[in-house]
Amino acid sequence: MRPSVRRLVTLPVVVLSLALIGSCQSDGGTMTAPGDFSVRFVATNDLIAPITLSVDGQPYAILTTGRSAGLNVSSKSKLTWTSAKPADAHGQPIPDQIGEVNVAVSAINAVLEITNVIADQTYITASIFNHTTTPVSIGVFDGSTVSCASQLPASEQGAVGFTQTGYYRLVATTQFRAYGSPDCTGAYVAWPSSQLTSFEAKSGLVTLTLLSAP
Secondary structure, three states: OOHHHHHHHHHHHHHHHHHHHHHHOOOEEEEEEOOOEEEEEEEEEEOOOOOEEEEEEEEEEEEEEEEEEEEEEEEOOOOOEOOOOOEEOOOOOOOOOOOOOEEEEHOOOEEEEEEEEOOOEEEEEEEEEEEOOOOOOEEEEEOOOOOEEEOOOEOOOOEEEEEEOOEEEEEEEEEEEEOOOOOOOEEEEEOOOOHHOOOOOOEEEEEEEHHHHO
């Protein structure tokens, strides 16, 4: 066989080998398959509640408020985060309205900032101080139903009662309510939506004070 023919036969093999090498390259320890690319970014938690970041269902980092972490993951990885839930008087987590949040890795541009606005919906959390001698339960009314969010202790011996709620959607009909009963029923004192819009940017924290019992 002539030399020119041999070159025509071996050339496609060399090209295929280079393509395979390029498709399996590792970028900083992250293996990428064909069509994948490595995404480096910094995740920052602006919420009051700690959050857990998970990659492909596995916890990756826990970030308290104001903390950040660097990530380097495949563009096809499943990235989610969840917020920690406040505990009731028995130490059991109280569900709020932020569930598991999915994040499109390929759409992240250098920084993933976790704030109280999720998919264009605003969420708020309340620090509530009780200056009365009556313990109350805190309910969140959304216009149709009440979610019992927390128990707020009474003020005792000069110590003001305090509770921190989880995160709840802020809509035009949202009310935070203090009920005289432990199960968020009966008479109540309300903080309407107009009083809830003074929340801190990014954290969603609003501070409320109870001065008279229901």
